[in-house]
Amino acid sequence: MLICKTIAEMRSAAAALRDAGSVGLVTTMGALHAGHMALVAAAQADHANVIATIFVNPTQFGDPSDLEKYPRTEQADLAMLQAAGVAAVFMPDVDTMYPAGSETIVETTHLANILHGAVRPGHFRGVATIVTKLFNIIGADAAYFGEKDYQQLAVIRRMAHDLSMPTTVHGVPTVREADGLAMSSRNVRLTPDDRAAAPVLHRALLAAEQVIQAGGTIEDATDAIRAMIADVPQATLVGLDVVDARTFTPVSGRATDTLGIMISAQFGDVLLIDQKETTP
Numbered sequence: 001m002l003i004c005k006t007i008a009e010m011r012s013a014a015a016a017l018r019d020a021g022s023v024g025l026v027t028t029m030g031a032l033h034a035g036h037m038a039l040v041a042a043a044q045a046d047h048a049n050v051i052a053t054i055f056v057n058p059t060q061f062g063d064p065s066d067l068e069k070y071p072r073t074e075q076a077d078l079a080m081l082q083a084a085g086v087a088a089v090f091m092p093d094v095d096t097m098y099p100a101g102s103e104t105i106v107e108t109t110h111l112a113n114i115l116h117g118a119v120r121p122g123h124f125r126g127v128a129t130i131v132t133k134l135f136n137i138i139g140a141d142a143a144y145f146g147e148k149d150y151q152q153l154a155v156i157r158r159m160a161h162d163l164s165m166p167t168t169v170h171g172v173p174t175v176r177e178a179d180g181l182a183m184s185s186r187n188v189r190l191t192p193d194d195r196a197a198a199p200v201l202h203r204a205l206l207a208a209e210q211v212i213q214a215g216g217t218i219e220d221a222t223d224a225i226r227a228m229i230a231d232v233p234q235a236t237l238v239g240l241d242v243v244d245a246r247t248f249t250p251v252s253g254r255a256t257d258t259l260g261i262m263i264s265a266q267f268g269d270v271l272l273i274d275q276k277e278t279t280p
């Protein structure tokens with residue numbers, strides 16, 4: 001497995017891999033878990049070679065202490081990628097990706113600033129900017145992103161479409177722990193008490209799905225979620241949004257098309273997010 005630290009190294013390795021066959025890309029911030037490996041497996045199913053990136057992107061963190069506390073497990077990450085048969089890994093440092101004088105940003109001006117984006121100003125701009133740079137450096141045929149980060153996936157799809165990017169964007173279903181908690185690099189920062197409480201997010205999403213499928217309204221479903229979260233003292237609900245899964249516009253009343261229900265909650269100083277698509 002090739003490890004590239006500079007843009008020039010990565011460009012030339014990616015060009016050689018593209019000459020050998022199609023290339024799938026998995027972008028990550030490291031602290032890899034089974035959810036990331038599902039992205040790698042999906043990319044490997046479609047492509048001759050997979051390139052992964054590990055870069056904790058400072059421009060998508062609002063709170064500097066959140067960036068500082070983000071788990072970093074470089075050696076374990078590399079071992080997992082190597083064992084999975086990834087062809088090359090790009091691990092640039094911050095100065096490589098944002099040299100002094102960088103001023104260009106990429107922003108999906110509407111989608112980045114609604115819903116989860118409204119509570120995390122600048123977050124999706126940081127994501128779109130770094131993903132654009134990684135797409136430009138690697139030139140993969142396709143890139144794979146987790147559905148757990150539902151709005152992030154919508155932002156990246158919108159951006160790739162609007163900017164006529166040649167890399168196809170694929171979503172991959174969320175991988176869960178046995179108790180339903182969505183896998184996330186942030187889970188390791190939960191206290192044992194918060195970790196035990198955190199599966200309430202998935203239980204609440206399942207309860208909301210049952211309400212919708214029994215003919216209830218979107219408001220009935222969000223009431224069910226709020227009640228379940230309120231019952232768990234470790235959890236503070238931060239965001240709860242229901243959108244049309246196709247258009248990503250907020251919906252209310254009785255559902256007619258597939259919905260995306262997005263939830264975020266604070267457990268101590270850890271913000272967890274989860275999501276469920278539901279068809280009435």
Ligand code: PAF
Nearest residue numbers: 027028029057127130149
């Ligand atoms: O989902 C992530 O890990 C990050 O937001 C991404 C897409 C790698 C951009 O930094």
